[in-house]
Amino acid sequence: MGFLSNLFGKQSAETNLTEMKNIPVKKGPDLLSVHPDIRDLIWLNDGPNKNYILEKKESIYEYEGVRFVISFMSGEEPSSISLKLPVSFVEDSVKVERPPYYPSYAQLTPEQRGEYWKLLANPYKPGTDIGYVFILYYGLERHLLNGNYEKAFDVVLKLRDVHQNGSFQSYSANALILTGLYRQRPDLIRKFVQSIDHDFELIFSDNLYLLCMFGLDIPLSAKDIMRMAKTFEFTNLNYIKKYPDIFEEVLLANIQQKYNADVLSIKDFINAKENRKLHVQNTRIFANMSIIDTSIQVPQIADNFKLKKAVYDLLEETHEQTKVKLATLRKNGESIKKVMDEPKKKVIPVFNSDLEKTLLKEFISKKDDAVGRHFSLIALQNFYYKYRDVDVKYVDKCIAACIEDIKSLANLQIDYRKQEIERINMSSNFYSKDEINAKIVNVECFPGRIPAFERLVIIYEKNKRYNDALSVCDQAIRYYTSYGMPSQSQEFEERKEKLQNKVM
Template structure:
């Protein structure tokens, strides 16, 4: 009897797990959010708008006098394109559906996942969904950035950035929006993007692309921009920036106004065309959607410009020293502002050693062997990189500290040559 009861219970459990009936999309009604109803790719059916059998469009854009060509790949279909003939599960529970893989494509999803994705499209701003669904929608929006519905796609991506805080999504989408502004020659949209990047998590895009857009559109950098980019300008002493941000910003603004007779700085006044043309370039993929671009494009590295770094480093250093004096005077008068530095969390932060960043920095060092000025700034990056891992692992602390010290010594050895190179650079 016990054996019979066991099989009865087993049969009951199996019956409970029987999958829901699968249907074709054409047999099921679903709704799209109003923002995206006209910017979704459909592979077949009466609303078909994507054809993977041909190159849809060849487009060109210009950065600093250099023209770039982008064309849709003939080898890969649009990953976000909805195939109405593929089966989907009629009713699913979101929490029961497995997460999407990296680089998802609608055609490779399970029936449950397709159903979940279609439900997600009814409200793409619902942050409870797995980030894979956000990326799947985003791939298609990237393609629309190149076409006639550029503004609609731009608007939706910007709204998605507001609610989906995933760092990878913020990085890819931020870079794509900046590059699309340059490609479309839309300084107005670039200004809109800058104004919308008003939260810390929304600043996870390339500093180099930000500077490139400022240079391309002659958009001024204000004191807030300069402070945010202080690490890029190799200014690492952020004591007063973190403790007294309001005073530091006010002081920097005063220095800018005195020196430039305005409250912001144009990169174009600092970096002349002949210096821009000498900048090293680096290959960069424009979009996360691998079906859009056949190859990477070369982007000028403004973050490696010595004259840009030195200009803003000097401004930040002068501000730091001025704030130091002002604070001393205010303390004597008993009027020193309150220290705004956030208290460190008592919870231990788990820091994982970034091998990818280490490899990139070492490659950068190798590429600057014949350029003393660029090499100096790379040494600083390596010093900062290894120093931050000094407390990661007691067994490896000495390794990171030793590497930090090694590059400090290498940098010190090259200071005489650096001075000579700088003296030669200034007259040029």
């Protein structure tokens, strides 16, 4: 427990823990209490209505002449419900600890399961902890991939309209777009695009947005171009941010002058031949850990030279013209509407020692489970980083948790494979011996990102410890390369290059 000593000195982590008094109202909740929209979309791994088993799939689809290959090996579904697990309903939800990073129903406490069943009764209630929303969403993703995808699609759209969390918006948008693509259902993609009526619903890949617009032959508006300026490598955003109305007015005039239209059609720059030559990037789509290795080769519309140059030139010209127009308005004494940055109120959080003890207790309980230990360390990293402005010692504790996690990655991989094999063997009643053996042979490495790498680089860079940050980048590159995660490895190659420029 050297790691624990680093965090807490001589303090015992297993004593003086604040226990919450729970009110166990019922156990084995009634499925009829689930909202009608999702009653037949939840996954059950026991009971008479059991509907979840492990499986392997590979599918090939084509959309707008672009070929998509999707393959995945399914692990344990994190949203699957065992009706045998105890559930306790607590009167004061605030007293219930938040669900862990990458939550699953099985790993929740009885009280957390009670909160989850409240969500199942009304999944559209604003303010619900996003951890519970994600558990439900994981199961909906599985339906999008291989189930009642149309109903799941509509439910996710409704959830997106209520739950504004950026990660949820990003993952759900990607998954919905993918569903429309590989099922060759442009009507679903159109439904998704038409559902966007809040700015927060645009928090997802610009490239996927462009792919939607391209496939549906929907032109880009001036607002679209301004929002995606950085994607087209235009980085001087000063006027876009401070004077959006004037910039949009000038940009619209330029589009009208150059293209005799109020909008920009992507298909004017990408013909059928160029379409097939588009660079593609293998991209993981789902947040669900059991199908996270599901990948699709996504055409990079934004990398098309003709489109990128046309948009960049429009933005550059508009920027210069906006500069002149602002100078003229000021000279004439006219009022200029400027978007002011709201002063950020820095709230220093009060350290939650009870939660610290709870998280530590969870970490201790996972000492023989490298996978569970990994996620417990992520929870500790997030917890201490939250209090980085309270005291520098919490930054040090965050660093310690990150380093401990990185040191344990080899054991994580070993235990993950072992657990996956155990899960496959548990399904022996459903498959032949040869099929079981084939599944075991196809068990892959732990597919998740390792937040400790990124968190350490951010902390070290912020504190000008560039050599330490470079060392972590090298560790991340070696790890992701060794386990076949090229996109993550490339991300740290790029981080390393930027850091090297700071060292020079």
